[in-house]
Amino acid sequence: MKLKFKGEAKDFAIFGAFALFLLYVVAIAVVNIRSVASESELGGLNPFPAFAPDMIAYTILFYIIALGALFLSVKSFFFDTESGFGISFGKDEKGYSRWAKEKEMKQELSMVDIKENTYEHAGIPLINDGTHMWVDDGEAHNIVIGTTGSGKTWCVVNPMVKALARKGESMIITDPKAEIYRENIGLLKEKGYNVIVLNFREPQRGNMWNPLSLPYNLYKSGNTDKAMELLDDVALNILYEGNSSDPFWEKTSADYFVGLALGLFEDGKEEEININSISVMTSVGDERFGGNSTYIKEYFNMKDPAGAAYTAASGTVFAPNETKGGIISTFKQKIRLFASRENLSEMLSRSDFDINSIGKQKTAVFMVIQDEKKTYHALATIFVKQCYEALIDVAMHSPKGELPVRTNFILDEFANMPPLKDITTMVTAARSRHIRLTMMIQNFAQIDQVYGKEDAQTIRSNCNNLVYLITTELSALEEISKLCGEKKSKKDDKTASTPLVTVSDLQKLKKFECIILRLRMNPFKTRLTPSFEIDWGRNNYPMYDFIQREKEPIKVFDIREFVKEKKKSKIMDMLDNSSREENSMPRFPFMNREEEDRPRPAPFNVDDLVKKIDAKIAELEEEERQEKEQAKAVPVAEDKVEVKEEPVIVSKPVVEEPVVASEPTIEHRPMVEEPVTTPVIEEVKEEKVVPPFATEPLATHEVTDVKVAEDINNNVEIKEEKTDEKSSYLITDDQFFDDFFD
DSSP, rough: OOOEEEHHHHHHHHHHHHHHHHHHHHHHHHHHHHHHHSSOOOOOOOOOOGGTTTTTHHHHHHHHHHHHHHHHHHHHHHHHEEEEEEEEEEEOOOTTOOOOOOOHHHHHEEEEEEEEEEEEOEEEEEEOSSSSEEEEEESSSSEEEEEESSSSSIIHHHHHHHHHHHTOOEEEEEOSHHHHHHHHHHHHHHHHOOOEEEEESSSSSSSSEEEEEEHHHHHHHOOOOHHHHHHHHHHHHHHHOOOOOHHHHHHHHHHHHHHHHHHHHSSHHHHHHHHOHHHHHHHHHSEEETEEEEEEHHHHHTSSSSHHHHHHHHHHTTTTTHHHHHHHHHHHHEEEEESSOOHHHTTTTSSSEEEEEEEGGGGEEEEESSHHHTTTTTHHHHHHHHHHHHHHHHHHTTTTTTTTEEEEEEEGGGGSSOOOTTTHHHHHSSGGEEEEEEEEEEHHHHHHHHHHHHHHHHHHHHHHEEEEEOOOOOOHHHHHHHHHHHHHHHHSTTTTTEESOOHHHHHHTTTTTEEEEETTTTEEEOOOOOOGGOSSSOOOOOOOOHHHHHHOOOOOOOOHHHHHHHHHHHHHHHHHHHHHHHHHHHTTTOOHHHHSHHHHHHOOHHHHHHHHHHHHHHHHHHHHHHHHHHHHHSOOOOOOOOOOOOOOOOOOOSSSSSHHOOOOGGGOOOOOOOOOOOOOOOOOOOOOOTTTTTOOOOOOOOOOOOOOOOOTTTEEEEEEEOOOOOOOOOHHHHHHHEEEEE
């Protein structure tokens, strides 16, 4: 039987008060009933006569009846029943929710005194009364939901940054308005932090960062797979938007970017490794080299066809002209945003800090990005991804497999940034490496749109703390209301329930109030004191403005000179091999001394040859340009041009085929050395050729006229002949070739 009643102490106290009041009411009722029955008048409000020996039995009986009726009517509101007999404290909340008490929440968190100069604990503040903060010092990730102006910066970010600074942890912060930097730079400088500012608003006022530096260093160290993975991230974030109707052009241009970058890693100097070099390689590479080739084709023809650079770029370099034109057009359109901005491209040309040091010493990185447009958000995504990869590498090489200095990513406008590749594995693997992520979003729809519902759900499920400030998205309000759970209805049966907090309640939260959903805890409602209302012990830190950096010239890789040098080197190698073969030839005894002592020709000058080749190429290009201009200026009217060609009559010999053979006229002579003379073409005289086996003498062939006609196609001079009807012309092979080359 369920005769064991379980409830909270306050519930028993309330029920006890009702029971005492009920006893008073019963006692008065007994006294007045007795007085009316015996004396026909009321006995008044004095309950004590009801406890007289002659009336106490009636009082107890009526009290037990009234108390039982009261208990049966209100027990579902105060108590839960269990198997057994008796009472127990602690209300059973099976299937229902309630607001967590502040005492319960504080037991799960770590307290810090706000005015202390050094903290032993740091993390996101979940309780802040202005004097003490209770922070989550574990390895949990956090997600904060709040629209613009909801107080995310003042209630969450700034108190968290100050706590991390006084604990000595590294942090990477997206700071669109630079207000977090200005609020905390004095404290960070006093604590000895290495402060790095990536200012995408004003690139000259901050540090320099080259997105190709980390992949280049990995490539040179032999970790080519990781280098190519990071290159893919850079290429896709710059060139691929993800919402294109035909992703072929963007993805192929991303492959082309990777191929150019790998070629640059192999052949360029370290100071030439930047996005501008890749842009120049594309524009200069399309220039003509020789007759039908270009510099980019010659460049990749020098590469190993099985190599990564050739494989990635060949799909564009050797594609049909129309396809290649579409890919290159897409490539140039995307890369122009980062290579044509003078200040930005100079900022991205090299790095002036070591990205691997973030997890080794306390460092604060501020990314000042534009929140009014998404032009440079891709760069912030690339930097976050590269920081994460560098931190994982540092953790893997540390003795405990974790970072020496715990690092916190505080990502404002997280859902407005391009998607981080492998974000689901990042949030799961980061915790064991001393890496924590705090993501600020405006609603759930943003993150669903960027990452998809499945990945977005994975991200949210890996965040142990959800801090709700305010939002206007109905689906987010409904979801948070459901996450808070339901409570028992006090109007209907005990099985009925209502939401612990309704959508309307969520929309009406006061400013700086928040609802915290923490793993394994009931929802907690509190007010977070904003940082400007808190006495931090010292608020007069010196102000530090952004550093002003001197602009430096950008060094780029010259693919034109590289190809020429390679061609020159190839020619020199061929000449060296030829010279070695000549020197290795034996000296013959019949060679006289005069031939040996004869002066040698001057050595072959390759530079002159290259200059002549360049001059000839320029001449051909100029001729081609002039021809195109003439073709545009004077269009050819094909229907008005008449081309007259005179037929070439080739007469057949009268004699049979054997007569044509010239063997009987060949005179064999011994080979003698004769001086080389210039051949003299003499006039063809009339001559009779009578073979010994001919039955009749041949007619005389008379050359009466010689006319030179130009063959339009072959530029061959043909002699027009006039012959008699019965005449034929027999020629030897030597005469034929003499006439042909005349």
